[in-house]
Amino acid sequence: xxxxxxxxxxxxxxxxxxxxxxxxxxxxxxxxxxxxxxxxxxxxxxxxxxxxxxxxxxxxxxxxxxxxxxxxxxxxxxxxxxxxxxxxxxxxxxxxxxxxxxxxxxxxxxxxxxxxxxxxxxxxxxxxxxxxxxxxxxxxxxxxxxxxxxxxxxxxxxxxxxxxxxxxxxxxxxxxxxxxxxxxxxxxxxxxxxxxxxxxxx
Amino acid sequence: xxxxxxxxxxxxxxxxxxxxxxxxxxxxxxxxxxxxxxxxxxxxxxxxxxxxxxxxxxxxxxxxxxxxxxxxxxxxxxxxxxxxxxxxxxxxxxxxxxxxxxxxxxxxxxxxxxxxxxxxxxxxxxxxxxxxxxxxxxxxxxxxxxxxxxxxxxxxxxxxxxxxxxxxxxxxxxxxxxxxxxxxxxxxxxxxxxxxxxxxxxxxxxxxxxxxxxxxxxxxxxxxxxxxxxxxxxxxxxxxxxxxxxxxxxxxxxxxxxxxxxxxxxxxxxxxxxxxxxxxxxxxxxxxxxxxxxxxxxxxxxxxxxxxxxxxxxxxxxxxxxxxxxxxxxxxxxxxxxxxxxxxxxxxxxxxxxxxxxxxxxxxxxxxxxxxxxxxxxxxxxxxxxxxxxxxxxxxxxxxxxxxxxxxxxxxxxxxxx
Numbered sequence: 001x002x003x004x005x006x007x008x009x010x011x012x013x014x015x016x017x018x019x020x021x022x023x024x025x026x027x028x029x030x031x032x033x034x035x036x037x038x039x040x041x042x043x044x045x046x047x048x049x050x051x052x053x054x055x056x057x058x059x060x061x062x063x064x065x066x067x068x069x070x071x072x073x074x075x076x077x078x079x080x081x082x083x084x085x086x087x088x089x090x091x092x093x094x095x096x097x098x099x100x101x102x103x104x105x106x107x108x109x110x111x112x113x114x115x116x117x118x119x120x121x122x123x124x125x126x127x128x129x130x131x132x133x134x135x136x137x138x139x140x141x142x143x144x145x146x147x148x149x150x151x152x153x154x155x156x157x158x159x160x161x162x163x164x165x166x167x168x169x170x171x172x173x174x175x176x177x178x179x180x181x182x183x184x185x186x187x188x189x190x191x192x193x194x195x196x197x198x199x200x201x202x
Numbered sequence: 203x204x205x206x207x208x209x210x211x212x213x214x215x216x217x218x219x220x221x222x223x224x225x226x227x228x229x230x231x232x233x234x235x236x237x238x239x240x241x242x243x244x245x246x247x248x249x250x251x252x253x254x255x256x257x258x259x260x261x262x263x264x265x266x267x268x269x270x271x272x273x274x275x276x277x278x279x280x281x282x283x284x285x286x287x288x289x290x291x292x293x294x295x296x297x298x299x300x301x302x303x304x305x306x307x308x309x310x311x312x313x314x315x316x317x318x319x320x321x322x323x324x325x326x327x328x329x330x331x332x333x334x335x336x337x338x339x340x341x342x343x344x345x346x347x348x349x350x351x352x353x354x355x356x357x358x359x360x361x362x363x364x365x366x367x368x369x370x371x372x373x374x375x376x377x378x379x380x381x382x383x384x385x386x387x388x389x390x391x392x393x394x395x396x397x398x399x400x401x402x403x404x405x406x407x408x409x410x411x412x413x414x415x416x417x418x419x420x421x422x423x424x425x426x427x428x429x430x431x432x433x434x435x436x437x438x439x440x441x442x443x444x445x446x447x448x449x450x451x452x453x454x455x456x457x458x459x460x461x462x463x464x465x466x467x468x469x470x471x472x473x474x475x476x477x478x479x480x481x482x483x484x485x486x487x488x489x490x491x492x493x494x495x496x497x498x499x500x501x502x503x504x505x506x507x508x509x510x511x512x513x514x515x516x517x518x519x520x521x522x523x524x525x526x527x528x529x530x531x532x533x534x535x536x537x538x539x540x541x542x543x544x545x546x547x548x549x550x551x552x553x554x555x556x557x558x559x560x561x562x563x564x565x566x567x568x569x570x571x572x573x574x575x576x577x578x579x580x581x582x583x584x585x586x587x588x589x590x591x592x593x594x595x596x597x598x599x600x601x602x603x604x605x606x607x608x609x610x611x612x613x614x615x616x617x618x619x620x
Contacts (some may be wrong), residue, residue: 021460021461022460022461023461062458071460079463080454083454083463084450084454086462087454087462091435094428094432095432098429098432099433103346103347179454180435181424181427181431182453183431185438185447185448
């Protein structure tokens with residue numbers, strides 16, 4: 001059987017190269033023609049073929065809201081401790097981003113300096129930022145930079161312009177939000193919702 | 203406006219300087235006189251002429267096209283700024299002219315009515331396209347969520363306004379139907395028909411836009427809800443209760459992305475054969491430079507092969523052809539194998555064959571051809587001097603060419619250094 005017989009799109013290798021590294025393919029990513037790759041996977045015909053093809057080597061394409069990623073079939077998920085640590089850190093980060101005046105959402109663009117400035121002007125934010133662990137950098141700006149760096153390595157952000165250090169939020173950010181949204185809090189929350197409303201709009 | 207101008211003048215002027223006009227139209231802001239003149243397609247004289255016709259204005263060294271010209275182009279290409287206010291004005295005008303026409307059935311009012319009906323049709327469609335684009339843009343590009351929400355709400359209001367206009371237009375047309383019928387004007391009939399159908403179509407578009415807006419607002423709301431939740435989780439985490447008051451662990455355990463499960467990219471080793479190629483060597487060199495491995499850096503690319511490399515290959519073959527040597531040994535009966543090899547005059551092309559080499563040849567032949575050789579199992583001795591000029595004696599098995607059929611024996615004795 002020849003490779004052509006599968007009738008795969010010719011970008012199959014590029015798709016594999018990105019997703020097998022654990023990265024997301026988002027519809028609004030622009031680097032390396034990512035949006036085009038997204039369109040190719042999103043085409044139902046291609047999707048079925050690619051899915052069948054990758055399933056053979058036990059990769060499974062997972063579909064999210066405007067993004068795709070790989071999971072492994074029949075393999076236990078491992079490294080639980082690292083995973084927990086990472087998501088704990090993401091809670092810190094999202095909490096910081098959620099407390100900003102200028103909240104980032106899908107498609108927004110920002111520069112680390114902007115966030116650093118806002119943190120500098122607001123004691124509460126400053127504290128939050130300083131308390132985020134595991135960062136070597138001392139200055140606020142460098143800390144924000146490291147966060148951006150981490151998030152773009154995990155392909156939630158994309159460095160759009162290196163000169164101005166401007167980042168763009170990709171659709172894969174939804175994944176983080178989805179994970180956080182799916183965490184259930186056991187506590188009785190009926191009374192607290194009003195306060196939470198106040199928190200976000202302050 | 204001092205000069206009397208006619209259409210012909212204006213058109214020819216615009217046409218003559220069309221590239222400059224095009225440039226000015228495309229860059230409506232911040233073009234200085236110098237910039238414009240340095241483009242080379244407009245001389246200072248032509249510039250003065252355009253200015254004298256009021257086709258372009260100059261203010262504090264900034265050049266701009268006459269607003270009327272810009273408006274004409276924009277209207278024609280349907281790209282200009284339109285606001286719902288326009289539609290309102292047109293509707294009022296339409297009302298007015300219909301009234302006039304009811305008073306006096308004069309053609310000039312009918313013409314205005316047609317004009318405004320057409321304009322309403324075009325403007326509503328453009329307004330809707332613009333609205334759709336704005337909604338999309340706002341959701342995707344507005345970075346501040348509060349402005350984003352506010353803008354989307356504004357668009358929702360705008361949509362309601364447009365729906366209102368559509369209704370009013372429909373009413374006006376309905377009221378004036380009998381009047382329009384009386385005119386017996388086929389052009390007017392066509393305009394009204396196309397207006398009606400486009401009104402219906404536009405209503406459909408608006409419903410779609412409404413779903414979009416609602417969808418976008420919901421998505422933003424979802425994000426905000428998640429943000430709220432993240433803040434709450436952070437609070438719980440700060441209290442150290444993340445693992446006890448939430449199902450954080452379960453959720454994170456079920457996370458199945460490759461990155462968070464330590465699945466590394468499949469890595470392939472470099473094929474060894476590849477390293478032997480020139481490309482592989484270049485790769486090795488780069489690695490060597492990176493890690494400062496001088497050992498690898500020294501080895502260069504292989505030199506060009508000598509022209510006579512084929513002949514050399516031939517010599518090698520002669521050297522290795524022991525079969526012939528054995529054949530020759532078998533045909534004679536003066537010497538035993540050891541003596542024969544020691545005295546044998548190898549061809550010159552092989553070069554000198556050392557004592558050690560002859561010795562190994564002896565062992566090789568003794569092992570390989572034991573079936574056709576006559577082993578005498580008697581030791582003979584051979585005296586020689588080694589490299590350090592020491593006298594040595596070597597004992598060897600007497601091996602003769604086979605003379606007649608004898609019982610074959612497999613045992614051999616290797617030479618023993620004494």
